Amino acid sequence: MNRAAPVAPPPSPMRLLAAPHRLLFFVGASNVLLAMAWWAAWLAAPHLGAAFPQPATPAGWLHAFVMQYQMLPSFIFGFLLTTFPRWMGLPDIDRWRYAPVGIGLFGGQVATLLGALGWDVGLTVGLWMTVAGWAAGLATLAPLLWREAGATWHARSCFAALTLGAIGLAGWLAFVLGLASPSWAFASIKLGTFGLLLPVYLTVAHRMFPFFAANAVPGYRAWRPLWLLAIAWPLLLAHLALELVHAYAWTWLADLPLLALTTAMLWRWWPRGDKPALLTVLFAGFAWLPVAFALYAAQSLWMAATGEFALGRAPAHALFVGFFGSLLVAMVTRVTQGHSGRPLAMPKVATYAFVAINVVAVLRIAAELAPDPMRWHALVAAGWLVALGPWIARIARIYLSPRADGKPG
Known part of the structure; x- marks a missing residue:
């Protein structure tokens, strides 16, 4: 008699609470689709002759805030709430500690986007929910830093970036509540890029990419001296400071050393010989970082020579879409x-998503030089949905399902 194959349990939302990455990655995946659907619709509406609600906050700034303080931090907190205890040799974090982070970041973004669509109070409600989620995340991670026996510098670097992110979030809050000028919103956006996201991405890459390569490629020697981070941090803060005072003609002073540093890291880290595709995409995604700094440096030097901001937002989107986007898929x-x-x-x-988001990055950079850039911006925003939609559907189902090997977590 043939036995019937076991029936897999159906997906269940309750499984999201089984591990921090399950909940926060599910939130992040949902936030990607929601954030880019709104942005694509807002950009496309004028070209389609359609009326679309205009948020009380400038839409471009709101887009930057959502991506830097709600969408990407969902993944960042999911990763760090999982890895901090493992890096430090401490027990895993209880679900009652990480659940509020996910609730705050998901509810915060939903309310924010509802605010952008006309429910004006949603902008404030969403911001307070986001602040609550961030506060819960910081309050959970901070005690681990003084409970560990030694000093895990990667954890301290990531926490420093999250702290700068909290300062940027406070600046945005002051702007939205009418307590500060628009310059605070501008500073918040810049701080989100060079104080929060780039340091976290660089720190995680420094910690994990050589480690992954050493486990997958025979004879590979991991190279990750801490002085790389010690050099990167002040250079990133120098670029940030120059942008905050609109000294774009001088950012090359930080951009050229960052170009040299990240190129050296990519060269030393890249595994020679045969390597699995899951490892290759990590380094291919990292390759966008020296490209971004090359564009930043070229932009700055050209502006110093001519006074023209010739490349517009191309360097920023080499960073946002190319580096952040492709490594999001890979990691x-x-x-x-x-x-x-x-x-x-x-x-x-996942291969499709990685290739597609790289195509989107190239198109977004090229859009700065197109005769009708706003039309291309709308197409590129929709491209995020086309590129990542199938991948998100797959990983979301995984987070709602039991582990394939039957283990807990």
Whole structure:
């Protein structure tokens, strides 16, 4: 008699509470679709002759805030709430500590976008929910820093970036509540890029990428001296300071050393010989960082020579879409495969997402030089949905399902 194959349990939202990355990555995946659907619709409406609500806050600034303080931090907190205890040899974090982070960041973004669509109070409600989620995350991670026996500098670097992010969030809050001038919103956006996201991405890459390569490529020697981070931090803060005072003609003073530093890191880290695709995409995504700094430096030097801001937002979007976007796909896929009991291999849908988001990045950079850039901006925003939609559907189902190997977590 043939036995019937076991029936897999149906997806359940309750499984999101089984591990920090499950909840926060699910929130982040949902936030990607919501954030880019609104932005694509807002950009496309004028070209389609359609009326679309205009938020009380400038839409471009609101887009930057949502992406830097709600969408990407959902993934960042999911990763750090999982890895901090493991880096430090401490017990895993209880669900009652990380659940408020996910609720705050998801509810905060939903309310914010409802505010952008006409429910004006949603902008304030969403901001307070986001602040609550951030506060819960910081309050959970901070005690781990003084409970560990030694000093995990990668954890301290990430926490310093999250603290700067909290300062940027406070600046945005002051602006939205009418307590500060628009310059505070501008500073918040710049702080989100060079004080929060870049330091976190660089720190995680420094900690994890050589480690992953050493585990997958025979004979690979991990190279990750801490002086790389010690040099990167002041250079990033120098670029930030120059942008805050609108000294764009002088950012090359930080951009050229950052170009040299990140190129050296990519060269030393890149594994020679055969390597799995899941590892290759990490370094291919990292390659966008020296490209971004090359564009920043070129922009700055050209402005110093001619006074023209010739490349517009092209350097920023090489960073946002190319570096942040492609590494989001690469790193989240890696963590999802490993923590769901699946093989450490690159699924086809993830390969599609990675290639597609790189195409989107190239198009967004080229859009700055197009005769009708706003039309291209709308197409590129929709491109995020086309590129990441199938991948998000897959990983979301994984977070709602039991581990493939039957283990807890």
